[in-house]
Amino acid sequence: xxxxxxxxxxxxxxxxxxxxxxxxxxxxxxxxxxxxxxxxxxxxxxxxxxxxxxxxxxxxxxxxxxxxxxxxxxxxxxxxxxxxxxxxxxxxxxxxxxxxxxxxxxxxxxxxxxxxxxxxxxxxxxxxxxxxxxxxxxxxxxxxxxxxxxxxxxxxxxxxxxxxxxxxxxxxxxxxxxxxxxxxxxxxxxxxxxxxxxxxxxxxxxxxxxxxxxxxxxxxxxxxxxxxxxxxxxxxxxxxxxxxxxxxxxxxxxxxxxxxxxxxxxxxxxxxxxxxxxxxxxxxxxxxxxxxxxxxxxxxxxxxxxxxxxxxxxxxxxxxxxxxxxxxxxxxxxxxxxxxxxxxxxxxxxxxxxxxxxxxxxxxxxxxxxxxxxxxxxxxxxxxxxxxxxxxxxxxxxxxxxxxxxxxxxxxxxxxxxxxxxxxxxxxxxxxxxxxxxxxxxxxxxxxxxxxxxxxxxxxxxxxxxxxxxxxxxxxxxxxxxxxxxxxxxxxxxxxxxxxxxxxxxxxxxxxxxxxxxxxxxxxxxxxxxxxxxxxxxxxxxxxxxxxxxxxxxxxxxxxxxxxxxxxxxxxxxxxxxxxxxxxxxxxxxxxxxxxxxxxxxxxxxxxxxxxxxxxxxxxxxxxxxxxxxxxxxxxxxxxxxxxxxxxxxxxxxxxxxxxxxxxxxxxxxxxxxxxxxxxxxxxxxxxxxxxxxxxxxxxxxxxxxxxxxxxxxxxxxxxxxxxxxxxxxxx
Ligand code: GLA
Numbered sequence: 001x002x003x004x005x006x007x008x009x010x011x012x013x014x015x016x017x018x019x020x021x022x023x024x025x026x027x028x029x030x031x032x033x034x035x036x037x038x039x040x041x042x043x044x045x046x047x048x049x050x051x052x053x054x055x056x057x058x059x060x061x062x063x064x065x066x067x068x069x070x071x072x073x074x075x076x077x078x079x080x081x082x083x084x085x086x087x088x089x090x091x092x093x094x095x096x097x098x099x100x101x102x103x104x105x106x107x108x109x110x111x112x113x114x115x116x117x118x119x120x121x122x123x124x125x126x127x128x129x130x131x132x133x134x135x136x137x138x139x140x141x142x143x144x145x146x147x148x149x150x151x152x153x154x155x156x157x158x159x160x161x162x163x164x165x166x167x168x169x170x171x172x173x174x175x176x177x178x179x180x181x182x183x184x185x186x187x188x189x190x191x192x193x194x195x196x197x198x199x200x201x202x203x204x205x206x207x208x209x210x211x212x213x214x215x216x217x218x219x220x221x222x223x224x225x226x227x228x229x230x231x232x233x234x235x236x237x238x239x240x241x242x243x244x245x246x247x248x249x250x251x252x253x254x255x256x257x258x259x260x261x262x263x264x265x266x267x268x269x270x271x272x273x274x275x276x277x278x279x280x281x282x283x284x285x286x287x288x289x290x291x292x293x294x295x296x297x298x299x300x301x302x303x304x305x306x307x308x309x310x311x312x313x314x315x316x317x318x319x320x321x322x323x324x325x326x327x328x329x330x331x332x333x334x335x336x337x338x339x340x341x342x343x344x345x346x347x348x349x350x351x352x353x354x355x356x357x358x359x360x361x362x363x364x365x366x367x368x369x370x371x372x373x374x375x376x377x378x379x380x381x382x383x384x385x386x387x388x389x390x391x392x393x394x395x396x397x398x399x400x401x402x403x404x405x406x407x408x409x410x411x412x413x414x415x416x417x418x419x420x421x422x423x424x425x426x427x428x429x430x431x432x433x434x435x436x437x438x439x440x441x442x443x444x445x446x447x448x449x450x451x452x453x454x455x456x457x458x459x460x461x462x463x464x465x466x467x468x469x470x471x472x473x474x475x476x477x478x479x480x481x482x483x484x485x486x487x488x489x490x491x492x493x494x495x496x497x498x499x500x501x502x503x504x505x506x507x508x509x510x511x512x513x514x515x516x517x518x519x520x521x522x523x524x525x526x527x528x529x530x531x532x533x534x535x536x537x538x539x540x541x542x543x544x545x546x547x548x549x550x551x552x553x554x555x556x557x558x559x560x561x562x563x564x565x566x567x568x569x570x571x572x573x574x575x576x577x578x579x580x581x582x583x584x585x586x587x588x589x590x591x592x593x594x595x596x597x598x599x600x601x602x603x604x605x606x607x608x609x610x611x612x613x614x615x616x617x618x619x620x621x622x623x624x625x626x627x628x629x630x631x632x633x634x635x636x637x638x639x640x641x642x643x644x645x646x647x648x649x650x651x652x653x654x655x656x657x658x659x660x661x662x663x664x665x666x667x668x669x670x671x672x673x674x675x676x677x678x679x680x681x682x683x684x685x686x687x688x689x690x691x692x693x694x695x696x697x698x699x700x701x702x703x704x705x706x707x708x709x710x711x712x713x714x715x716x717x718x719x720x721x722x723x724x725x726x727x728x729x730x731x732x
Contacts, residue, residue, distance in 0.1 A: 001153040003109045003132050004042055010104065012132055013042040014149060018156040019298050021149065022046055023075055023134075027064040029103025031075035031134060031147065033183050036158075037244075038300055058082050071265055073183030076102070076136075076147055076162065085269050086213065086261050089162070090176040090276075091141055098175075102136035102145045109133075113150045116161060118504050120251050120538030121293050122317040128153050142168025143283070155313050161293040166283035174281040175496075178257070178273030179250065179291040187211070187262045190236050194228035194560055199548035199581055201225040201529035202560035204643060208236065209268065215259035217275055221446070221482025221499060222253060222526055223533040229256045230533075230564035232306065233270060240638050241302045241681065248272050249310060249564055251318070252292035253535035254503035255279070278485065280496025295534065303563065304637045304681065311566040311636060318534060319541040319569075322519050327628045328542060328568060329361040329406060329521070330621055331473070331601035336549065336575050338605070340367030340374060344389055344396055351400050353606040357614065358621035361406040361473055361601075364396065368409060370420060376443045379415045380422030382461040394469035401470055408473025408521070409465075413458045413509060415444045415479065422457075429454050431498070433486040441480025449505030450498045451489045459512050466517055474513075476540060478506075478526040503535075510539035523571055523599075529557070532565065542569050542599050549575035549603055550582040551594040552722060555648045555665050558597060559638060567652065568632035572598030574620075576608065586722045588613045592620040593663055593724040596631055597650060600624050627661055627728065630654055634661075637681040642667055653682035657698075658731040660689070664708070665724040675712070675719055677705030680729075689729040701729075 001016040010025035011034065022034040024047055034049045056068030060082055069083035079087035080099035091100050110133075111126035131150045137143070144167050150159040160180040166172055189209045193216050194202040202225075207214065216227035223229045229250035238245050248270060250256050255275035262268050272294045281289050295313065299306040315325055332354035338346055351362040368388055372378030384392045391398075397407040416423045416430060423430070423445070430445040432438045438445055447454050466474070487498045510522070522540035524531060528547035536543060543565075546557045554572065561570050572595040577585040588609070595601070606617060624631075634652035639662075642648035646668040653660040664678060683689065683698035691701075692710065711718045711725045718725065 001130055001151055003130050003151065005107065005109065006044070009045045009047055011046055012107075012134075014130070014132060014151040014158065015039055015042070016151055016153055016156070019158070021151065021158050024050065025104050026050065026069065026072065027067045028060045028069070028101065030069065030101060031104065031136070033073040033075055036182060036184070037298065056082070070263070073185065073267060074181060076145070076181050078102070085263055085267070086259065086271060087176065088178045088181040088271060088273075089164070089174065091143060091164075092173040092175055093141055094170045094172065100138045100141045100143075102138045105135045105137045105144070107132060107134045113159070114148075116290050116293060118507060119290065119292050120318070120507065120535045121161075122150075122159055122251070122295065122313065123320075124150070124152060124317055128317070137167070141172060142166070143172060152313065152317070155309050156298045157309060157313055158296045159293050160296060161291045163288055163290045164283065165288040166285055169285050171282055171284050174283060174289055175279065176276035177281065177289060177291050178271050180248075180272055180294040180296065182246075182270045182296065184233075184268040184270070186266055187268045188235065189233045189260075189268060191260055192232040192234060194230055194563065196225045198225055198527050198530070199546060200553065201532065201546050201557055202228050203556060204560050204563065209233070209260050209262055211262040211264055213259055213261045215257060217255070217257045219255050219275055219277055221255065221485070221502060222478060222531040223250075223256060223535070224481075225528070225530045228533065228564065229258065229272075231258045231272075232303065232563065233260065234303070239302060240304045243302050244300045245298070245303055245306050247295075247297045247306050247310065247564070249295045249297070249534050250292065251295060251534040251538070252503070253506065253531055253533050255499050274500060278496060278499055281500070282493055292535065307563050307638070308635055310564055314534060314537055315566050315568065315633065318537050320538065321514065323521050323541045325633060327632055328599045329473070330359050330624055331361040331363050332359045332606070333363040333365055333475075333573065333601060333603050334605070335365035336580055336603045340372060342367065342388060347396065348399060349607060350605045351405055352403055354602065355403045355405050357606055357617050358625070359405065359602065361408060362400050363473060363475060364407075364409040365475065366410050366412070366477070368393070377417050377419040379412055379417040379444050380420040380447070382411065382458070382465060384465070392468065393465050397469035397471060406472035407469070408471055408475065410475045410477060411462060412477040412479060413462060414447055414449055414506060416447050417444050428488040431482060431485050431487065431502070433484040434488070436484055439483045444480060446480065446482050448487050448489065448502070449509070450487050450501030451505070455505045455509050459509055462513065463516060466513070466520070471517070471520060473521045473523065475523045475525055475544065478531055507535075507539065514539060525571070529561070532561065537565070537569055542571050544571040545598065548581045549573060550579040550584050551586045551591040552584060552667050553582060554594050555667065556642045558594065559642055559648060559650065562636060562638060562650070567597055567636050568599065570598035573601040573603040575602075576604040588616055590665070590722050590724040593726045594665065596624055596726060597663055599632075600628065630659055631661055635682055639678060639681060646670060649678050651680060651682070657682065657684040657687070660729040661726060662706070662729065663724070663726045664711070664718070666719055666722065669719050669721045673719065675708035675717075677707055679703065679705035683729070684731070687731045690732050691727055691729045695732060
């Protein structure tokens with residue numbers, strides 16, 4: 001890995017073993033992209049790439065008559081001079097002008113990577129990454145812009161963000177500040193997004209790009225289940241196993257915009273950042289604004305390779321603390337077993353059975369605090385309800401610990417019910433527009449986390465419950481979108497900062513709780529997977545993937561999530577049947593076969609199972625304990641897509657390729673068809689593996705495949721509705 005500065009020609013070449021990113025200085029002084037892709041040799045001068053032959057309608061100036069920014073690739077374009085494409089940023093100056101142009105002033109190159117103030121970001125030691133910071137300035141706006149690029153040594157990854165600073169004496173306003181722009185030289189790409197809604201999150205959707213704009217966004221205050229802040233740009237024939245693709249993952253949990261704009265001269269512009277709607281950031285003398293970061297990853301080996309890059313990068317350079325690369329405890333959560341209707345006795349009964357099965361952590365979900373007996377009351381009052389917890393959280397935690405289980409509980413710190421002591425005392429602490437009706441979501445309002453005193457108050461309440469009891473885990477929920485956003489504490493000029501400051505408030509509460517309780521495992525949740533993004537993973541290394549716990553639906557949700565997020569971050573549990581969301585009944589074995597590929601746990605009362613099922617649960621837990629290291633941290637391969645066939649399959653392989661676990665699922669039977677073969681991936685072609693008591697060569701398993709006939713048992717065929725198997729391969 002290295003970053004070379006070619007002073008004569010004003011060019012930077014960032015490279016490692018797999019990729020090159022080459023930046024030049026355009027005739028006007030702006031930064032122009034010369035190349036991004038597979039590693040190439042650094043030529044002396046690459047400015048021949050800059051296009052000057054045409055007769056642009058408007059040129060930069062008399063000396064560079066044939067040079068227009070519209071016909072070239074920009075690193076961080078503005079609108080208002082010769083580029084008519086979508087701009088990466090916009091500044092409103094005190095006279096109302098929005099035209100600006102930042103030109104090269106200086107740069108620094110240093111080992112490692114800096115953090116971003118108050119925001120999540122990947123991190124690296126000096127020997128693991130190198131960073132280029134280019135300082136640009138606009139003399140008229142009296143502002144500076146720093147574009148930051150980090151290249152990681154071991155990954156085909158560039159991390160980017162931007163920092164604006166007001167260097168003058170008058171206030172300027174940022175009205176748009178994307179985190180990155182990448183201009184590519186052609187448009188022969190498909191766009192892949194991860195779309196959904198509550199209970200059907202992160203379903204891949206692909207379409208061909210061309211001229212015009214394709215975009216996704218969230219304006220809900222959270223990254224959202226509707227569109228995930230992760231996109232892939234791929235060549236039309238790229239699939240999981242071969243081909244070029246570039247991923248863009250936003251390390252942020254609030255409003256966002258991701259767009260691909262095809263110009264009529266062939267350029268393809270990719271932009272990602274905070275959504276510019278309802279975003280205005282005033283900068284007074286000396287003030288700075290730092291954007292969140294975008295992680296750009298590239299591959300020429302297909303989408304499994306791209307996903308593995310994100311999995312490994314996030315496990316090694318985003319997740320922090322005690323739970324970094326730590327196998328996750330197998331938990332039992334009481335939500336679907338009791339909802340809010342429970343006594344301490346009920347909880348102890350469920351926990352005791354969980355312990356008998358081999359569960360390691362018990363989680364008490366919603367309903368333990370304030371007047372919280374239904375959705376209508378209690379949020380905001382983070383004190384135990386003595387009727388449910390007679391000796392408080394600490395009493396229950398100690399009893400559960402005494403059984404030999406760890407203990408954790410549920411919170412929803414960003415919310416308040418109008419029927420709560422907190423709201424009665426501080427009605428101005430919510431996001432609400434004066435004179436207008438506040439829309440409720442699940443009968444709750446959103447606290448104004450842009451105000452530090454609100455965050456402080458919640459911190460103090462939570463600190464008390466968390467420090468009184470021996471707590472190992474917290475499930476942090478967030479159950480509604482933001483509406484009527486207005487802070488009663490902010491001036492009219494500051495209202496455009498509220499969405500972002502809200503997210504910063506959430507991050508600051510996370511940071512303070514993590515600092516106070518560094519060993520606690522946080523799991524983020526937002527009505528299931530409404531805020532499953534790379535920003536959250538910096539604080540909470542796992543996320544409840546979906547409130548839809550139906551195993552068949554979960555195959556798709558987990559498959560879709562695996563494109564951008566590590567398997568160990570995917571919260572997945574076995575729940576009761578008929579499933580509470582879909583009414584479907586699936587065997588306990590298929591439910592577990594799906595849930596293994598994630599954090600694993602149970603979302604039910606194990607007392608309700610038959611003896612045979614309970615015996616099976618014990619075996620499942622023993623299996624997961626044996627293989628979770630491999631499943632959660634191995635190389636994950638998607639093998640067969642549930643979006644293209646009635647079957648699905650995936651596998652994980654250990655780094656040394658000596659062990660693998662394969663999962664196969666038949667979502668819907670196809671009567672009178674042959675079982676066929678399942679080709680595996682990632683094995684050593686020359687080694688023999690044992691599987692189900694037989695030996696097979698790696699190349700045999702990868703090229704011919706497993707014959708699925710192998711998994712027919714008496715009274716059971718693998719092509720039945722909801723049939724599945726999980727099998728282990730060990731090198732001999
Ligand atoms: C959300 C979560 C669920 C559960 C409930 C509790 O819906 O996604 O898992 O915690 O809240 O109210």
